[in-house]
Amino acid sequence: MSTERSGDYLRRSLELLWGRRERPTRGPKPALTLERIVAAGVRIADAEGIEALSMRRVAAELRVGTMSLYRYVPGKAELLELMIDRAYGMTDGTDAPEGANWRTVLRYVALGTWRMYLDHPWLLQVNLARPVLGPAAVAGFDYALSGLADLDITDHERIGFVAAVDGYVAGCARTHVNAAQAARQTGISDEEFWAAHGPMLEKAMLSGAYPHVAALAEDTFAVPGERLFEFGLERLLDGLETFLARRSGAGGGANGGEASGGTDGIEAD
Amino acid sequence: MSTERSGDYLRRSLELLWGRRERPTRGPKPALTLERIVAAGVRIADAEGIEALSMRRVAAELRVGTMSLYRYVPGKAELLELMIDRAYGMTDGTDAPEGANWRTVLRYVALGTWRMYLDHPWLLQVNLARPVLGPAAVAGFDYALSGLADLDITDHERIGFVAAVDGYVAGCARTHVNAAQAARQTGISDEEFWAAHGPMLEKAMLSGAYPHVAALAEDTFAVPGERLFEFGLERLLDGLETFLARRSGAGGGANGGEASGGTDGIEAD
DNA sequence: CCGAACCGGGTACACCGTACTCGATTGCGC
DNA sequence: GCGCAATCGAGTACGGTGTACCCGGTTCGG
Structure with a gap:
């Protein structure tokens, strides 16, 4: 059972990382975006340090309920992974x-x-x-x-x-x-x-x-x-x-x- | 005021590090030792990872009330410092x-x-x-x-x-x-x-x-x-x-x- | 147009570090 | 010897954390 769970978690996390995002057609439109959440996380960590980064803090930054974040991100660990890859990607390699x-x-x-x-x-x-x-x-x-x-x-x-x-x-x-x-x-x-x-x-x-x-x-x-x-x-x-x-x-x-x-x-x- | 406080904290921390330890003569004999606390912390961190290290966990390891630790260590940060220096010192340089x-x-x-x-x-x-x-x-x-x-x-x-x-x-x-x-x-x-x-x-x-x-x-x-x-x-x-x-x-x-x-x-x- | 699917988010729980406070214990000065 | 000041152990409580669970409102497919 633990195997299934971790497998699911990994798949979910990888899909988030590599951007396999297909919106379901039913239900209301999401108010947030993965992008916005990750960006907010990076902003907070940059400005106030990693110890200031909490799910509540990110939610407050986005003027949104804390638990809403969990509709987009499985947990804090995955949010951190996404933040890391975003930071990697922010270095422009134009030169x-x-x-x-x-x-x-x-x-x-x-x-x-x-x-x-x-x-x-x-x-x-x-x-x-x-x-x-x-x-x-x-x-x-x-x-x-x-x-x-x-x-x-x-x-x-x-x-x-x-x-x-x-x-x-x-x-x-x-x-x-x-x-x-x-x-x-x-x-x-x-x-x-x-x-x-x-x-x-x-x-x-x-x-x-x-x-x-x-x-x-x-x-x-x-x-x-x-x-x-x-x-x-x-x-x-x-x-x-x-x-x-x-x-x-x-x-x-x-x-x-x-x-x-x-x-x-x-x-x- | 903040300056005084941090100054005190620094002095206390340094005295702990460099082992300026003079027992006061009044009052009951301490049941613990700085040494034992730091050793317990290192043991826990080694065996269960740093995320398992909490003041409660250390106190439990020593079969002691959580708050008793604060008689010996100003806070968790100082305990970590002491643990680090202890780890440095554990490498024997005999060879x-x-x-x-x-x-x-x-x-x-x-x-x-x-x-x-x-x-x-x-x-x-x-x-x-x-x-x-x-x-x-x-x-x-x-x-x-x-x-x-x-x-x-x-x-x-x-x-x-x-x-x-x-x-x-x-x-x-x-x-x-x-x-x-x-x-x-x-x-x-x-x-x-x-x-x-x-x-x-x-x-x-x-x-x-x-x-x-x-x-x-x-x-x-x-x-x-x-x-x-x-x-x-x-x-x-x-x-x-x-x-x-x-x-x-x-x-x-x-x-x-x-x-x-x-x-x-x-x-x- | 109804029901299934999805969204937002409130509540609650277990954990954390630690400020404050208490009674119990000890030894110095008298 | 004795009182008192100093020191000890530790319980209680507060504000923080991540997140499991759940429910009401929203939206669209059939």
Whole structure:
């Protein structure tokens, strides 16, 4: 029975995602649209944070009874899935470089994803079990793959490239986005936070337990998160480039094969 | 007034984190310990997921009234902070290579963090605004820095290295951990999930809208997440190595400076 | 034109975090 | 020894959440 129920739920959710929407002909015209509900959800999450998103809040935004939403969406989880795919789709790819260098493509994807996370921080805060396989997500994945089409690597390595970039972007963005929202979310300003931590950290530094942290210059942590992100991104792309050079070139570039272990590609199981 | 309150909260929270605990001499002996409460919280979150963690649940675990917890912890947020620092501290660093190659140190840190995220998936699901600056976290950061001490790079670049690895690990682990928990969290098995998605995806592939995804070999997605993680990690470390080689070597290695933009380090503001 | 199908949404329940409050317990100062 | 202040455990209650269930009004097919 649980199997049937979950099967139904999945089918319903997928139909919503991929837009199989046929209105029944009987009954009154719906006052709402899936589109409007999802848009309202995104608006609220963007403006007030994911913790402010509740079914009641969405209904209030649309001037509608809370339970009316359940005529369009099976539950909050499905609403979140739809919001995620909508956010994916909101990044316009009009300026996407076509037929460009693989590095240019991956960098474009990474920066676009980064900007998307900054615009919709809740994307990283809602912990969705499985990736949302909606049209927008698949399209983005396809574009990333298009940049790798001409490379002489296996398909496993192709998704290895994409996964590495995606993982790096998500991780960095998570830190950055959380920090940016910190003041609003906790009600504690950066000044208060560091003023409270200052004495504690200073004592910890003087204790000698953390010599390498203590040795850092004072302004070390003043680097803006975006700069850190771009720095690491280029390093990661460099590393992918090294992989390609090793693969195609005659056995190892000047990077010295000795110190770098794990140069193997991704073999099948 | 809000300033005073938040200041107090911060001070209290910090004292809990850094273990400034002086028992008052008056009054009855406490029946609980901070330690026991935090441990119970970690146990519940590990076993049943972060969504199962509630103050009532923790209190029940300790056979204690719900409100008794508030004698030891200001609120749920602070309990989470303590749980996080405890999880950081649970990774024993006894096998940490001392005075090793920078690459060995960073790889060790990355693998340790990865394993920690697998053991405590909720670390990536609780969205904490600001990083938890507890003793364990600072110690881990210090160890990572120790591996970079001898390198001829700026402090900004040092934290650039660490942030890149940390970001990558967190992002990859998030995806992997969510996938691993998916069945339990949604009540939908992988078989059901893919069975439901299969027809939809097949139709999408046949539509021609996603040519590069459609061109992938069938078993492309069968790569275990851990393999993907290790692959990208070595690529990232390769990239950091390239950066060092460029910095110390006589202007650019064999990697060809032309195609790789953004080779600059991190300058101050 | 009637009945089936569909829409909006009110009510209710179980859960959550926690503010407030109480009596019970303890040990210091006298 | 004793009183009192301090500390402890915890019950009650409030406002929030997601959503199951249900009912009256609306609309169109036969």
